[in-house]
Amino acid sequence: MAKLQIRGKDLRKIGYPETPVVSVAIGVMEQYYKRHSLEAALQILKDIMLTPADYLEDPVLGKVAKAFLPEKEEGVEYSLNRDGVPFSIFGAGDIGEGALHQMYLAAKLPVAVAGALMPDAHSGYGLPIGGVLATDNAVIPYGVGVDIGCRMCLSVFDIPAGDLDRKESLFTRELEAATLFGSGAQFKEAEDHPIMDRKTFQEIRLLRSLHARAWKQLGTSGSGNHFVEFGWVEVNQWDPVLKLDPGCYVGLLSHSGSRSLGANIANYYTRLARSKRRLPQEVNHLAWLSLDEEEGMEYWTAMNLAGDYASACHEVIHTRIASSLGRKPMRTVENHHNFAWREIHEGKAVIVHRKGATPAGKDVLGIIPGSMTAPGFIVKGRGVPASISSAAHGAGRRMSRSQAMASISEHAFKEELAKSGVRLIGGGLDEAPFAYKDIETVMRAQQGLVDVVGTFRPRIVRMDG
Template identity: 70%
Template sequence: MGKLKITAKELRAIGYPESPVIPVAMHVMEKNYKHHTKEEAVDILKAVLAAPVEYTNDAVLAIIAEKLLPKEKPEEAEISLNNSGIHFNIFGADYIEQGALHQMYAAAKLPVAVAGALMPDAHHGYGLPIGGVLATQNAVIPYGVGVDIGCRMCLSIFDIDVRDLTQREAFFMRELGEATLFGSGAQFQQAANHEVMDNPLFFEMPLLKSLHTRAWKQLGSSGSGNHFAEFGIIEIEETDAVLNVPAGKYVGFLTHSGSRALGANIANHYTKLAISKRRLPQEAKHLAWFTMEEAEGIEYWLAMNLAGDYASACHHIMHDKIAKQLGRKPVKIVENHHNFAWKEMHEGKEVIVHRKGATPAGKNVLGIIPGSMTAPGFIVKGKGEAASINSASHGAGRKMSRTQAMTNITQHALKEILAKHHVKLLGGGLDEAPFAYKDIEAVMQSQQALVDVVGKFTPKIVKMCGAETNRTRKPGKKEAVEGE
């Protein structure tokens, strides 16, 4: 007998109202009644629909019944933080600002917190600090994931003579310009095709349905801020069994971007719901959570994973374009999410691990940790260190806010450092200048216990959002500190 599959159309046909109950009902039935026939499952759903109050104490069906009952306005009582927070490990403490530490201390006091860690690239964010890792018991925190859900790195390794980057510089510059679009509102006139856009959730959840058209037009684009697409030189000193690429020098195509407007809208929508559902003290306000049994928690989890798949699709479209233009298949693609939540085991229990600006670094898990437009990045292999909850930094991390960078860095200084490192910059503003970032070598030194370096990427041709586009955004406090 095959696994149970129920569609939104079938639920509507028996009288179920629109979301939020439909995706919840689909999830509950397919998870808990997967070996029932469709007829049996439909009979159960009809019974719940006819008398939802009778199922409010049912261990499985209560969550469906509650979505069918009229909503009652609950009395909002402020949830107290624990007096003493859980212990969390700090890596590279000398490089972490007080603002990030204070945010992590607040997160550690949440009643649902189980374990935490702070990465050496950490800096002040919104809710959980960027570079913060938090494991929770049966709870997901939208702003523990972040605004740019599923933001990720993707690296294609090409067996091409690295001298081509200099000798055919104009060709590689042109291909960067053709590969993607930059800018917070950037959209393609002709949308790309990818199976992610056919995900049923786009048609079953009203929020996602309203975002579908824009998401399609942004598929394969890169956004603004610290997002980039770049060509560089990859050096692999020793052949590693996990990376499985022979030692040598290669041309690399590296991209950093996320889920665009789709992820931002999901994050903001569900954060507002979480804040309205769980009132926390001001210092922890944006760490409001959903349990994994609550309808909103199920919805957010489904939407978050869709945004992650969408972010991945954006990268694959870019990399497929580049491979086609180069006339080569990559010998290896390495990629990883950050700004995401995973179900993982920690000390023998399943927890939800939030990595906001942190790279998964489980045993032998590959990832990429970039530096800046002139500093090298690194291909890494995780050591599976429990003290960091199997995590590492996601980059060098900012040491200047965007406003500070724009105020203190000159165009002359930026041009000098680009020339010194023989980097060609297309777009990019002073807010992303190398001086605004921590020393990547020091950051990597601080996490030797977390990852092994198996390759090095040196940027040579870098494409970012144009400075004028960044300025027109006029970021508020949130964007200025988030930068992710």
């Protein structure tokens, strides 16, 4: 077998940023994995990129994972507060020690004002997934995360519900024709959309360098838990905010974010933040930028552009499919997670970071999905201060990707899909339903935070792979 050879463009295709991590990854794989196929090596590197925290302790692959971290640079040194700000925990019995520990540390940051941990919480990078942190005039790039503006979008169509079964092949073809998945996926011809004409792309040097690739990725979806799926939307009673008559409809639900644009923004500005503020090792990736300084306002501008870009990606997908179906949606519901907002909390102006958490202000609509076989929920927020007007963003993982791959059999996976009547296009064992918490348990733990105004049941699911 020929020795492994990886090129920089191979890594860029799967989403690697233009940083030293590219040369580190090539060196590690060609030295220690030289008998692997290119495909197998790239899959390993993709897994590291998606969850670097899972590989930090690995004596070999840890070198690549650590290269995703910004270099430690000199700056003003800060210590954690002895006592962290108090934070509410919802569904504590189902949240692992890792996520709790990460939240306790974040609550001790000098800029922390308030926090909350959602019932779908699990360990992440920076803030835990499901972590909410309010800060005083400061934004934490890794408190937002690399997939800036990751988003849910639901289009509800007045199509007979039975058509999903009767015309399964038609809806399957629509998903296959209108979507493109993968960390490095991009179209050969760029989609036309006003977002790409934003002046912001030309006003910030980093964004200028990312513009061409962002345009070719517009309307694509990532890997991991990103999906586009058809299913049934059920509404049991009229709600004045949702404004849908009771009934069963065909729905199109998508979940994805800002692609390589968001990842590059996150890594670049985290590097800047760490160069200005040195924190203890266990929280050094939670360095912040003040919104009184140029770098902080520049990140804020870039973050908001990435959020709008993520929204545009969903708009392209939904418009394309709606056009093919010859229908316009009766109703569209969408919401960000992995974002930071200016809000008022208990009378104080704060920056609220929601890392894998759904905005749940009073009467704010959102979507909380389950797994590929479990129902999702259309919710209306109650604006509860204890949760900083937030709710879970999904079921939440109970197994890491590597644990799922090692413990779930292909037979059990296919059996579960058949039992649930779900057709899967792509997807893998790392996203099997068994890898996720029970969405019904998650919803019970936050019944005081949101009201359920509709449900979504998956029928045809498209994912990477």
